[in-house]
Amino acid sequence: QSVLTQPPSTSGTPGQRVTISCSGSTSNIGRYTVSWYQQLPGTAPKLLIYSNNQRPSGVPDRMSGSRSGTSASLAISGLRSDDEADYYCATWDDTLNGPVFGGGTKVTVL
Amino acid sequence: QVQLLQSGAEVKKPGASVKVSCKASGYTFTSFAIHWVRQAPGQGLEWMGWINTFNVNRKYSQKFQGRVTITRDTSATTVYMELNRLRYEDTAVYYCARQVEPGWFDPWGQGTLVTVSS
Numbered sequence: 001q002s003v004l005t006q007p008p009s010t011s012g013t014p015g016q017r018v019t020i021s022c023s024g025s026t027s028n029i030g031r032y033t034v035s036w037y038q039q040l041p042g043t044a045p046k047l048l049i050y051s052n053n054q055r056p057s058g059v060p061d062r063m064s065g066s067r068s069g070t071s072a073s074l075a076i077s078g079l080r081s082d083d084e085a086d087y088y089c090a091t092w093d094d095t096l097n098g099p100v101f102g103g104g105t106k107v108t109v110l
Numbered sequence: 111q112v113q114l115l116q117s118g119a120e121v122k123k124p125g126a127s128v129k130v131s132c133k134a135s136g137y138t139f140t141s142f143a144i145h146w147v148r149q150a151p152g153q154g155l156e157w158m159g160w161i162n163t164f165n166v167n168r169k170y171s172q173k174f175q176g177r178v179t180i181t182r183d184t185s186a187t188t189v190y191m192e193l194n195r196l197r198y199e200d201t202a203v204y205y206c207a208r209q210v211e212p213g214w215f216d217p218w219g220q221g222t223l224v225t226v227s228s
Contacts, residue, residue: 032212035214045205045215047217096171099160099213100157101156
């Protein structure tokens, strides 16, 4: 059972917009910024969003993040077939004194 | 470029130990902490622990406390993760990751598959 809660899966057709939620608590998302990772099949996680809504260089602006209270979300607009991957949210947790991850959301492009 | 390069796949018997290395390059080694995260087959990411590469302070997840040891060799710019008393359920891909800010990791190593099998 992950500390951060994400839906197990979501799907969309090419060109659509999908959003992934990440729910936490006052000891984690409520206090620290959230990052998001994309994991393509058979590869290591890759940083997608940091500090709630910042994109590293090379990440397209189709990817966007936001945080409000103890929840965060990732939006993917203009969905493409190569967006098919698992997506994880992460942040720090004061109670554990360590990072916590969401359980991951599998995005399927129909 | 900033890179973390991990050691190769391992096959171990139950009860044995495994030591995975993570060599950092492209940045000042002691300026960033390194975390270890594992992923069992078909499962999500699970944090194991981290090391402050500057002062060697360490913190382990309660789940692995007593079985895991994270060390570093500054001259080799390498961090090591040793897991003892291996069980079948320790079969997983083990990743190291550089912490940029608390809860924010970039980059990640390529992963090391550890298989526990008799």
